[in-house]
Amino acid sequence: MASAIEIDAVRRALQLARRGPRGLNPQVGAVILSPDGGVLAEGFHRGAGTPHAEVDALSQLAPGAARGTTAVVTLEPCNHTGRTGPCAQALIDAGVARVVYALDDPTDAAAGGAERLRGAGVDVESGVDAVAALELISDWMALQRTGRPHVTVKWAQSLDGRAAAADGTSQWITGPAARRDVHVRRAHADAIVVGTGTVRADDPALTARADNGSLLETQPTPVIIGESETAPDAAVRRHPRAPLFYATHDLPAVLADLAEQGVQRVFVEGGPTLASAFVRAGLADELLVYVAPVLLGGSRLAVGDVGVSTIDEARRLAVASLENLGDDLLIVARPVSTRETEGPHASPEPSRAHDGTAAAEPARATARENEGDA
Template sequence: MTTGDHSMADAAAMRRALELATRGPAKGVNPRVGCVILSRQGELLAEGWHRGAGTAHAEIDALSKLAPGDAQGATAVVTLEPCNHTGLTGPCTVALIDAGVARVVFAVADPGDLSSGGADRLREGGVEVTGGVLADEAEALLDDWLFAARHRRPHITVKWASSLDGRAAASDGSSQWITGSAARADVHRRRAAADAIAVGTGTVFADDPSLTARAPGGEFFDAQPVPVVFGRRPVPSDAAITRHPHAPVFVEGADLAVDLRELQRRGIRSLFVEGGPTLASAFLAAGLVDELLVYLAPTLLGGPRLAVGDLGVASIEGARRFEFAAVVRLGDDVLVVAHPVSSGAARSSTSINEGN
């Protein structure tokens, strides 16, 4: 892939392609992609963008607006490396080659298992290829999709609320409410920003959560996370999640890596983990946490109801290290945002105890 200095014409066309990409859906299996086709003289011939799974890709959308032969010798400027596989639609590489496109400019390489390799296929077909044009801007636009595609899983946020001494509930199991209204409002706002929200079956049985995202007045946000339940126990047919705006997704929790890959395959790019200590601990022990949200209340509870269980840490040398990203005051409470310090590989397989 060629990188480095790029012409002003390439950059201008890519900027327009990025604008077109924003017209596509921000969620789902497929990325937002825009395409601009220029003549040999640099004049605009056609534009296109992807409208969602099953619809024409951006390159095909743009080519469809041209008469046969009009793309001969043209340059296609695309925000993402053209795909090289047949899914619900055919490979864009073949369509570009067949249309006679002489040059392809793209911003970011496609990290997909099946769809990558488009640049090489184009070169084999005699097309000149330039990559990396406005890559930073494209990375920002496709941030969540690229993360999920590169890691083969959603971005994982684990959240809990606890007392200063790390308890998620009192000794009798009561936990409503450890934190105040400002903290709870912040949680609901973050729920609405996630593609999905996860709990374990233990939380479903103990708390019967609705897993919706609601404004302080109780009304639903327009965006609602898909409810995901980890565990093997069947959920009662009258559980609150069965009345969620989205149908719940159930995964066994026997292998988190496999489960997360399935969620990514379903188009879930970000997962908000809000289950009890068992679920949070499983993600932490597996090294599958990208962000921690810890809501601390200025209270002490004591007792056995810890927010986090066993992480498999036998000594201080094995501690799971995080670094603070932000500390936010929310009414009487404090939100601590932390990200993991990269140190060693995550475990390849962690299962969730049937208790959650």
């Protein structure tokens, strides 16, 4: 059983893990404790190709100084050789006597570190604060299972389901509290996705901002989908993160490419056409619908064709939460059949031009350029 000191060390390791980037590898933290429980070293994983958390912590100690110590880690020490060697073996070679970790490694390639440690005579304790560790890397784990990022599709609408008035104006359907909530959620995403139509019509900055207009600490990478060119002076080109341009309508291919770049969570905010395309393709894991108590009428619906021609084909959703935001209502809903039960979405490489120009190779037309405001 883990001691109180070791439990505290796991919590500290979780804090350290959050310093590392979200990406191709999970966020992992490590603490090395002396036999009497003092902290000798701390480490965390700084990104693909860099030392893993355990090795990062061990590197701060003099040769032989780790002998007889306890290594506390948020994730089971890996048991494979990739860009770096197996952490389980590094701990064994360093003479670590005990390993305490929170969560078993979920991947076939890296799992087995605990067994390797025990085989070498190291005392191993697992499952300490596993719930917190799972929460930390849940998006990364979902990416491993499905092969694509988690997708949240957001839109704002009037009570009668319109995204804009008859003349196309839409700022602002919702109030300040709802808009504030959107910016917070943008900051929690790795990428924010819109269509070229939205960029052309609204020239959005796609940044996550505070009430005073200042940028929040974390920013999503802007992703522009569509074959139309983006103007050289578009606001999105001044984003703190370099935007990615996908001259394609093949949404699974875009998501596959984003996954290869370590994007774990995508926030789709591109307007009715793009939102409908993600829903129609079965790629929306979560819907955020901001409903304002106003009536607009007209034909500018918040959602277009989602592939439903008869009531039996209706896309059933489970409402996860309802929240009042000022005068507005936020509905969070998820498909009854989630992507975790459907498996990964295999897809070819997208036709992409990162400079914003159209790519030469045509892609399958599964989404059309967006029209109107998000």
